Amino acid sequence: MTVLHLRLIVPADRTDEVVRTVEHTVGTTHLVVLPGVARNPAGDVVLVDVAREAGDALLGELRALGLDTYGSIAVENIDLSLSKRADKAEEEAPGEGADAVLWEHLTEATHEESTLSVTFLAFLAIATMIAACGVVLDNAILIVGAMAVGPEFGPLAGLSTSLVQRAPRLAARSLIALVVGFAVAMVLTTGFGVLMDAFGLFHKDQLARPRPNTDFIWKPDMFSFVVALLAGVAGTLSLTSAKSGALVGVAISVTTVPAAANAAVALGYGEIDQMWGSTQQLLLNLAGIVVAGTLTLLAQKYLWAKQRERTLGR
Incomplete structure (x- = not known):
């Protein structure tokens, strides 16, 4: 019930x-x-x-x-x-x-989750630094952990909601949170990488060597976009149906934070190819989630309206 x-x-x-x-x-x-x-x-x-x-x-x-x-x-x-x-x-x-969508609740929830705050920046920066350790050590467990910590799905969901609900303020708030959040996280992670190198914990050779577990992070392909689309659908459904467990699964399926981390570390070492590839991966995943989330909300809105018409018309 x-x-x-x-x-x-x-x-x-x-x-x-x-x-x-x-x-x-x-x-x-x-x-x-x-x-x-x-x-x-x-x-x-x-x-x-x-x-x-x-x-x-x-x-x-x-x-x-x-x-x-x-x-x-x-x-x-x-x-x-x-x-x-x-x-x-x-x-x-x-x-x-x-199947019901509480649009008022969804708008309010995404409004809160898409607010640029010290807490949001802290979580995103910490997640990116954890992912930096993962890409340098080629450690998939650290990558998954970083994905779970990252709070970026909130603004992405806010952007999708704003497009469907035609809420320009929510759209602006979400874009600011994404752009400023990732910019700050990547700058801090670049500094973190330089500091780790100074202490002898990171080495440029670790980033340049073959990394079978994490090479995909800076080598985007169509599968990256497909996974982002699927994750966007699942994440949106988890929000509209209040299935928080599913949202955790979404968080660890898309390489947004790891891509930002790889780009930041690569920038610190002057590895331009890796930095550019990671940036493409990041943008591809962000775009895929927003497109899928928007289409999912539009489909839910249309199907729910049709269902109500059929039920009330009996």
């Missing part, structure tokens, strides 16, 4: 309108109205459970009423709901909860 719990704070003179909207939405249940209990903002509190597949439509109608402006809308997932009414609400709601 996939049920959402909504807590609404509504000015007293708008409560009837909001309650009517909730009652007319298929897939809602457990409606509770608490008059006059809210203090900031002042008003009534309305509680309601809604099947996930009906959640996006209800949130859209509540925002159309301006409730997010003059009141408050809070949403949380219910892990367990033992109720025949909840079962009935989910049966009545169109489609399947696992």
Whole structure:
């Protein structure tokens, strides 16, 4: 069962309108109205459970009423709901909860994940430095670890979401996070490589020698783009269906952070061919994820709309 719990704070003179909207939405249940209990903002509190597949439509109608402006809308997932009414609400709601996309939640989540912050820069820089150790030592385990640490999928998902939702501010925020984030991470990793060389831990010969486990990082081909497309689809589905475990798998399947690390270390040693090849690999993977993520969201939006039409038209 996939049920959402909504807590609404509504000015007293708008409560009837909001309650009517909730009652007319298929897939809602457990409606509770608490008059006059809210203090900031002042008003009534309305509680309601809604099947996930009906959640996006209800949130859209509540925002159309301006409730997010003059009141408050809070949403949380219910892990367990033992109720025949909840079962009935989910049966009545169109489609399947696992296929539903909560666009408001997706926009908010990607907005947060695509913000350029000290924490974002720290994770990306650390991931790139770990990957630098991996490429110099030709150690696949370190490469996988670096991929898992990297936070770059957030801005990539934000960019895809912004293109589908036509949200220019989210697009700008995501692009800034990607460009500035990778630039800072690569500069710091170049310095890290120089420092490691000074301590005798990195050597230019290690980068130039054959590296059967990590050579692919600076040798992009069509398979790189295909994998990026597949990862973009899987990552987008994991976000829209809240499957965090799948998102971890996506993180360790695309060579964005390792490519940035190889480019940074190669730059420090003057290995221009490797630096250019790694940069191409990085751009190819970033582009593939964004293209796939955008197409996946467009397909979900279209298919969900068709499914709702068929269900409600019965």
